[in-house]
Amino acid sequence: MKLSGLFVGIDVSETNIESFDIEIEGIKTDSRMTGEGDIFVCLNGTKRNGHGYIKEAIGNRAAVIVIEDKSYSGDFPYIRVCSTRKALAFLWNNLCCDPCKDMKLIGITGTNGKSSVAAMIGRILESAGKKSAVIGTLNASLTTPDPWELYPRLKELKDKGYEYVVMEASSHALELEKLSPLKYEIGIFTNLTRDHLDFHKSMYAYAKAKGKLFESSRISLYNIDDIYSSTVVQNINKYSYSYSLYREDADYIAKRIKRSFEKQEFDLLSTGEIFHIESPLIGEYNVSNALAAASCCRLLGIDGISIKKALKSFCGIKGRMERVDIKSGEFYAFIDYAHTPDALMNTLLALKEIKPEGSRLVCVFGCGGDRDKGKRAQMGEIASRIADFSIITSDNPRTEEPYSIIKDIVIGIKNDARYLVIADRRQAIRYAVHSAEKGDLLVFLGKGHETYEIIGNTKSEFNESSIIQEADKERIEIKGNEYYSC
Template sequence: MKLSELIHQNEIILLPKEIGDIEVNGVGADSRRIKPGELFFSLDGSIANMYDAVIKGASAVVTDTVTDGRFPVPTVITKDAREAFALACLRIYGDPQKKLRLCAVTGTNGKTTTANMLSAILYEGGYTSCVIGTEGADFGGETIKTGYTTPPPDVLAPLLKRAADENIDFVVMEASSHALDQKRLCGLDFEVGIFTNLSRDHLDYHKSTEAYSAAKAGLFRKCRHSVLNFDDPHAYEMAWAANDEIWYYSAKDFDVDFYADNIVHTEWGVQFDFCSVGAREHISSPLFGSYSVLDMLAAASAASVLGIKARLSARALERFHGAPGRMERIDTKTGFHVIIDFAHTPDAMKNVLSAARGFTPGRVITVFGCGGDRDCGKRAEMGKVACNLSDTVIITSDNPRSEEPNDIIDDIISQIKSRENYITEPDRGKAIELALSTAEKGDTVMLLGKGAESFIIVGEKKLPFSDKEQAENIILKKGL
């Protein structure tokens, strides 16, 4: 493919005369993996990485930083290297996004569940869809793990090409704040964008809630329809950024486009009426909690905007039992429940523990930790939430990375006033075994933070570990 086909003239600030229109074999942004003949995009302006790419055979270097580096290959100066890289990745795969209808979900919590709900509704409406998110890219029977909530452009573009080649109608994506800030979605236009909610998270990266919210709002500049949670105060920030039509949904206010009425929480799930102008459909869902109502509202509202009838949304949601690792239940012979959930923020923890309180006649026993090398400011807040809403809390490890697990635990317990209802056990496997061994009939054991993850990160090593497998093995071994 020619350079001029990958980077258009209006995206270039400086193009060396001697470059001509060179042939390019591929594109890359990781100098360690660049192959001969590929175009290297320097996303951070690192001279060392540029030299490394050139040594490995890069045909040219693309950067948005004017550099004194003298390379034996041409250097192209672009207006924005990240945007240029995202566009080049799409172009080299034939712009597959143009053959697809794209939807995206952003927010602190609920992205995975809402995306999967929307996919289920699309299927009920007669459409095929692919979900790309935290659990990978789901092509209906085959899941390709990417290691990202929103993959980088060189991973995302081939996934979109496969979806286009397989004539899939819709791609439903989770849009993370990191991806939006890093312009991974540049070149993509979304038919519908959904905002679920916004609470504290990723402040190690964004530094402030304002910057975090602004990153999320960037999605809606790319959307034809913006479907926003009216119950969240940050919805207005998303609306200000919206490029076209705005739709609101609410579980509290009836003066919006879509709302929930007659909400009833039971020990078997939640029931409510999904309402819009001229339509009312009853939904009886096996999911729990007020946050599940909002997730269903988000998905059903987006589907309505796409032209899918409310009765089809209701039918799909009544059969939807949750995304992997999201309020995923394991039953036991002893009569207590084990629930696995990805909740790793104070707000998400509050939501799932409040839901557990609603259907648990006995004790709520919570096992959780906080990730290392991530927003340490939320640790103490999560400790307080866990102790306030649980009868017993076992504080343990959760991807400690380069930090010492006990140091993270010290942060978590730093603002807990009473030691009466928590203990610490840095070994997550032992913590889960302790929780299950002490549970009795009527209790609920909440394993929080890792969801469907199949690993735990210690130092730079990703070691095999699954909360679900660990719990199932203990239940089997102990005959629980």
Template sequence: MKLLKDILYGVSLSAVSGDTNVLVNHIHFDSRAVGMDDIFVAVRGTLTDGHKYIQKAVDSGAKAIICEELPEILVNGVTYLKVPDCNSALAIVASNFYGNPSKNLKLVGVTGTNGKTTVTTLLYNLFKKAGYKVGLISTIKVMVDEMEFPTSHTTPDVLTINSYLSKMNEVGVEFCFMEVSSHGIHQKRSEGLHFAGAIFTNLSHDHLDYHKTFAEYRDTKKKLFDGLPKTAFALVNIDDKNGLVMLQNTKAKKYTYALKTYADYRAQILERQFNGQLLKMDENELWSKLIGDFNAYNLLAIYATADLLGLEKMEILRLMSELENVDGRFQYYISKDKITAIVDYAHTPDALKNVLVTINALRTGNENVITVVGCGGDRDKSKRPVMGHIASEMSNQAIFTSDNPRTESPAVIIEEMEAGVEPQNAKKVLSIENRKQAIKTACKLALAHDIILVAGKGHETYQETNGVRVDFDDFKEVKEALESLNK
């Protein structure tokens, strides 16, 4: 148990009713998890308001309540703490409760529309290869050095983050690489953390269902950099026009990377092949198994970050040459019939375009590109026609299908994708609602040397419909479909 007044250090308090010199057990923002002598933080969420459950938390044994509005009835023996913002308060008390674990390692946050998972995962892999104990908090998984934990959010809640960081402290982790989503920043999940550095990859159309405008989406990302201390580094891609925006108000040391413009860290693509690409980086050549311009940017961010964190440059390049693709990121399989199937997480217009640009640049003859793609339900609807346009414009054949429809009708989602197809491309589009059948159809249509892109779900091993998740793995499905054609 810990002293309440110690956990409250740094929290802005508007009013206090009760004793702060008491011992508390744990912190919760879900009233259903509250037990004896716990703290309940009444967070206002997107679906419900924690203030409705204050009495329930008290009845469950809560010793302290953190809220933005004091309840009409204050129960004796319970300490009530009024704050301006429960999300901010939760971030600070969570960090204090776990002993501010982010200060005991070098935490680097990665934000941007695309590339977060690749950059964080490959930085984790590179530093592991260099012999360090490393942590990872990503969309795919959480790693506490060698221990792996599943994850369901790009940026977990602040209690979960600090719990993992505390575990990292216990095993002696020196570096941690963490994806920081715009949702996470807006909901203050990254607040109260001490960052040694932050990376901005790029910004394009995404999450406008949540942020409403692109400016709001951009400015939310910028808050990560605004909050960096002087001791940290801020590393941004300045080939993206929003890169310099991220640096406007930061106190951190500023660094840039680019392929097209002058920057602190630059790279040039010398050669492209399906099994990798040759880069010139810092006047040295690097062969990487990762292909595409988007991966050249990712690799440059990784190189710059490792350099800023003190690794020797030639050692960084050596270790980078050993890095493999992240699951579901341009993950490919070549069948006996020489058909290449590529599975990629591309679920935004920009990401889909980047992958198709890369594929088309690698074509050597008359290969056809067949793209299987859908859009997620209960998410930004405005990108659906844009993705429909890109897939039909840049492919020889596009098959629109279901992604994770969630609570929406798959047929309606597909119709909204079809709305973006130009008349001259309409004949190239098929719509097959069943994703398994769509993938099988793509494989049957493909001839030797053709390229199949299955986009949108990448590493995910499920499909979600009306709250129910069923097993579904794009890579497994396309591989099995191609193998069955050879039987």
């Protein structure tokens, strides 16, 4: 593609290139991978500055360099822009021929619920006979893919005739301008709770990053029950709709909510219509997720029958309140991705509400290393207040010392709470399963859909569901008098 075509929509601050009638072979951000005829885009990262690799890119026969640094000067062809990250997104979008212009894009942002709401919307659209795809956390290393993955993927979907793309929009991707070229039919805000403050530094900055989704959304749909909703969606377009479990002034309301161990149901009320919705998912937050998905699809013009049918058959996604098959039948086990204070609280409260009378709620959890330290004590306090017994363990400690992370968690635990520290997550799981009493409800938090563990700089396989089932098999083989109790 010509350089002129690649730079459509990109504001150029300065350049020494007289003619943009240059054929470009590719777009690179790694100087080592740059080849003849490529554009080399200098990204300022948290650890490395791409401007320091300009000489290497030129040596590898790059055609043009794209820079931010105002101090750079030289004879080699360059284009200076205000943000190379934003330029990178537009370059890839243009290279892929603006793939979303003929598809309807639904973007979902929020601390919790993005994956579930996206999957629900995808299921509803499928039920209504619409060709749709979901892009998000599951089966991906990042919630929102990088531009060199995202835009070719969108082009592939366009070429295959997809009508809708439902996409999770992380605060990182929004702040780093990876999604700048995209225009959304509907943008959805689920909630905002403490997370990623190692990156955003404050809740206000976190909320403002989330709000960038709605600057590019034709229709905005937001959870009015969340205290940050006004910050996230302030000054948005006139096509704005709210949903709520509690407020009568919302555009879409969930009323007459009923819950049991097997399912929950509610009535969706909006102007001039009522839908009765049933869902096999448990937890109040899943009512909110289902309400968001149903409201979105009504705004898209999807019929109520398709919505009801899809949500009634939707059994959830991997790692989100996922029930583990326990052969011994002596206890219940769930896996959930909850790794923030709010998600931890919602998950534990949902399970406590449905646990069999006389049984215990036992939670196994940790906190990620090299991440926001401020939430650790909060999570310790929440677990000790709601669960009957907690096992504090590791959850991707990365380069931090596991016991240092655990110490931060334990600081928040109530003095009279019952808990145990087992830093090795595999051993913590085995202990929880082996010591479970009949009817206990065990929940393993933090990993969710992840099938790996990161210790130091090493990433190794770790399938939590399989480990739980292996421990249950061991339990069956152990004599009853050898069980040990929490």
